[in-house]
Amino acid sequence: MSTLRTAFGDSAIMLRRNFRHTVRNPVTVFNAILFPVVMMLMFVYVFGGAFAVEGDYVDYAVPGLMVMAISYGLGATATSVSDDMSKGIINRFRTMDVSRGAVLTGHVVATTVRCLAADAVIAGVGLAMGFRPDAGFTDWLAAAGLVFLLAFGASWLTVAIGLAAKTVESAGMATVPLIMLPFLSSAFVPADTMGTGVRQFAEYQPFTPIIETLRGLLTGDPSGGDAIAAVAWCAGLAVLGYLWAVSTFRKRA
Numbered sequence: 001m002s003t004l005r006t007a008f009g010d011s012a013i014m015l016r017r018n019f020r021h022t023v024r025n026p027v028t029v030f031n032a033i034l035f036p037v038v039m040m041l042m043f044v045y046v047f048g049g050a051f052a053v054e055g056d057y058v059d060y061a062v063p064g065l066m067v068m069a070i071s072y073g074l075g076a077t078a079t080s081v082s083d084d085m086s087k088g089i090i091n092r093f094r095t096m097d098v099s100r101g102a103v104l105t106g107h108v109v110a111t112t113v114r115c116l117a118a119d120a121v122i123a124g125v126g127l128a129m130g131f132r133p134d135a136g137f138t139d140w141l142a143a144a145g146l147v148f149l150l151a152f153g154a155s156w157l158t159v160a161i162g163l164a165a166k167t168v169e170s171a172g173m174a175t176v177p178l179i180m181l182p183f184l185s186s187a188f189v190p191a192d193t194m195g196t197g198v199r200q201f202a203e204y205q206p207f208t209p210i211i212e213t214l215r216g217l218l219t220g221d222p223s224g225g226d227a228i229a230a231v232a233w234c235a236g237l238a239v240l241g242y243l244w245a246v247s248t249f250r251k252r253a
Contacts, residue, residue: 032073033118037125040065043188044129051189059133062126063215064187067207069118070151071182074158075175077111081162082171085252104245107162108155115151134220143217149234150210154178156241163248181207206233 040061048057084103123131135143158175165171184202185191191202202208209229216222 032076032114033069033121036065036069036072036118036122039068040122040125040129047188052193053190056130056132058126058129058131059219060215061188062122062131062133063218064182064185064211065126066119066122066147066214067150067185067211068182068187069122070115070147070154071179071207073111073114073118074154074178075172077107077155077158078162078165078171078175079168081107081159082165082168085163086168104159104249107159108152111155111158112148112151115155116148119147119151133218135218136220139217139220139222142222143214146210146214146217146230146234149231149238153234153237153241156245157237158241160241160244160248163245163252181205182211185211187211206237209233 043061043065044058048061051057051060053060133140158178161174162171165174184198185205185207186202187207191199191208193199194202209226210233213223213226213230216226
């Protein structure tokens with residue numbers, strides 16, 4: 001059997017393992033999929049009337065909530081990776097001649113799929129709540145691609161964080177900034193309505209151009225400048241996370 005086929009086979013096994021862990025952990029499912037829906041219901045039905053945005057608030061909020069759904073599912077990945085490292089599972093895999101890359105790839109693919117599933121649920125619930133995007137087929141395709149890039153890049157970064165953490169608890173805490181960043185972006189209110197200092201932070205942090213690009217695509221009015229910045233941030237997160245994860249894994253495994 002070729003090395004490539006072995007790596008793919010090992011990755012598939014690790015992927016199934018991670019999916020089983022996710023299904024058996026109700027907290028992970030709640031945080032990754034159900035809690036973003038709760039946040040959507042709260043922001044649209046409770047707080048939405050207090051925000052001055054153009055058009056219906058649900059149309060404004062859904063793109064931000066899709067990005068937030070990705071960030072909320074990352075903590076479970078970091079703790080799972082850290083748990084694997086601290087309990088010696090990786091060393092057991094090494095004695096079984098399992099491809100090293102498969103361990104990381106399994107976590108990344110499982111997290112990416114979980115994030116995409118959460119966004120599909122958010123989009124579905126949003127449509128049921130009155131979300132009416134004006135996106136054409138090409139816009140939807142581009143939006144799906146952007147969501148995938150963000151989920152993929154954030155997954156690699158989260159795996160790297162889990163590998164670098166000394167304890168499972170610190171791994172979970174280390175992902176808090178990623179979870180909080182969407183709240184300090186244009187996800188729920190326009191950045192230009194924020195106070196000095198917070199507005200500048202919201203405008204130049206990674207999630208704002210991603211959210212604005214996604215919002216533009218779903219409304220049928222994509223912005224070239226935001227799109228370039230959004231793709232650059234997603235690619236940067238993926239490259240940084242991959243290099244950091246591989247380097248740390250080689251040192252610790």
